[in-house]
Amino acid sequence: MTAGNATVRDVAARAKVSLGTVSNVLNRPEAVSPGTLQRVHEAIDALGFVPNDAARRLRTGRSRSVGLVVLDVGNPFFTDLARGAEAAVEAAGGTILLGDSDHRPEREARYLDLFEEQRVRGVLVSPVDGVSHLDELSARGTPTVLVDRAADPARFCSTSVDDVAGGRLAAGHLLEQGYRRLAFVGGPLRLRQMADRLRGAREAVAAAGGALEVVELAEPTAPHGRVAGADLAARPVAHRPEAVLAGNDLIAAGVLQALMLDGVRVPEDVGVVGYDDTAPAQTAVVPLSSVRRPSELLGRTAVELLLEEAAGGEHRHRRVVFEPELVVRGSSVRG
Structure with missing residues (x-):
């Protein structure tokens, strides 16, 4: 018998179990005791047995x-x-x-x-x-x-x-820090997650009497965030938002990069909050505040x-x- 040509019957014989037990190991491992499971897997490894998934689909x-x-x-x-x-x-x-x-x-x-x-x-x-x-x-x-x-x-x-709650958390934090003119940079808003984050931000801003501008992006990526950040940085200070709530961390990283390249200080001139708390948030030049999702x-x-x-x-x-x-x-x- 060569490696790869072993059958279910060979595995059962080596492990000293029934054919049904081998079938359970392959298809319903939760139904097999740990000791038996280990013994069958050892037999599979020793024999070089390769389960035939096509055959399994025909059976199950x-x-x-x-x-x-x-x-x-x-x-x-x-x-x-x-x-x-x-x-x-x-x-x-x-x-x-x-x-x-x-x-x-x-x-x-x-x-x-x-x-x-x-x-x-x-x-x-x-x-x-x-x-x-x-x-x-x-x-x-x-x-x-x-x-x-x-x-x-x-x-x-x-x-x-609960992304509505997440949007409220992010906007509420920026408002607590004294920022009043906020911008939500994210999209596309046909994505339910983005729309919910914007909704939560709007609720927090309305309750605090602040202002919220919406900058909708065609794609939720860092390059689109950089373009939006460059546009914001080019504005006169009086017309620039005091803080940005980004739809995700990739967008936030792009916005942060564009602002800093234009000499805008973060967070002194413009605050930035991301969303998801992924690696880009944790490793940015200015570490990004972010809404963490599990x-x-x-x-x-x-x-x-x-x-x-x-x-x-x-x-x-x-x-x-x-x-x-x-x-x-x-x-x-x-x-």
Whole structure:
């Protein structure tokens, strides 16, 4: 017998267990005791056994893979979210198939079609626009969970963060520091997360009697943030906002860079707050205050909801909403 040609029967014989036990290890590891699980995996490693996923799909109707579609894999927030999802899927004996929609509905649709063709165990998706197409996917039998987007629990499970509260936290902090003329720099506002952050900022500013300008971006990226920051820096001081609340950390990093290149001091002349508390916030030349969201926990929890639904039996959709946390650093604190 050569490496890679071993069969399930060979694994069962070496591990001294039944064929059914090997099947459970491959398909339902949670149903196997730790000792038996270890013994079967040792036999698999020793024999060089390679499970045939195509055959598994024919037997069970599904693969062990989970599809994940995020808005921008270049954003560290989604990288961390994917890492959390991958860890949870791996612990359940599966793998993650990752797709980057790049904020384009047609690209999101292509990934969802591909995952459905692969008969994945289920799909996690941070949708670009609406969710009616996801209703259709779910109705065809693919368990679907929205991640980083709240959903009606009558339709889907979802994990999200209260971004309205996050917007209030960020704007409230800037107002407490004495900034009165604020600008929200973010977008596109068709993204629910961005619209919610703006809504929260508006609520805080209205309650304090301040002013809020909205600078909508076509894409939530550092280059777009730099362009917006350069435009703000070029204004006369009297017409320049005193502080910027950015839609995410990438935008904030771009704004910060443009302001400093133009000689605008941060936070003395203009305060800046980001959103997500990712690596760009923590490593910026002037460390960025930011609204922290539990990215890895969002991913892990979404997988738990998905696996629960995919297991069959009685299942009730749940909406899990996490609270954001403001992390204050040097970019927004006036001496």
